Amino acid sequence: MANYTLEEKNGFTVLGIGTELKSDYTDYAGINKEKAEFWQAVNQDGTLDKLKSIAKNDYIFVVNEAVNNKMMHYAGVMTEESLPEASRAIQFPQGEYLVVKGEANTDEELSNKLTGIAFGEALPEASHVAYVGGPNTAVVMGERDGLIYGEMWIPVVRN
Template identity: 80%
Template structure:
């Protein structure tokens, strides 16, 4: 099985600016394209820089959350501040998280790779814990040697 850990995390809040994902939840190519287009837009129009300006650390969060039966995707940062253009304050609960670490040539590649490992390999094979919903996130933590590195954090419960 792929390298992962279970880690206890304190609750934390991510301030996010988001978009509704319209593709069917099994249309991974469509979902990935919508997310890539969203990230290109927020990177180019200054939205991501606005978020970074109020962040308490250098981490960039790509958050997935079901809200009112809609699949939402957010660009976010950890902060205590709010912004008028922010669309959601995302509360992550205190508890155990599945953490998958990795790297990619781009933030998109990192996010897709970590989601594929977490949802395609680790969770289906897990015997003693399960994801039961709630927000999950890819955390872009930085760059080294020309690659983006980070982690995926998924809240889980013991079976």
């Protein structure tokens, strides 16, 4: 049984710098490789640091969203500002979210772990709600006792 909660959240916007994932949506190894290469690039070229410098808080948003029939993956922050490199202002709706909490050794491991639990266990168990699309995000919130901690937020509607 997955450990999850349902929480009401205000709408919010994440400014994201993203990449299109070209692997088939069932090719988890391919998708994870593309995501890892993307995160390595934004860490090395200073893009993530630029985003962090205009953020309202210390959270890093790892966003997945279907846009114009493309699977998009973003590094983002909550901010009112903009950057020329930013590829999208991602609107998250006000409403109910399925939330899964967790911790891991790295940001990437946390995102993959939370995504797996949320979509593989929690959503199937939460039969009274459904994910109907829209952006979803793993939120890297900080470090505690040598581990990275955060949450997965998936907007849901009641069945």
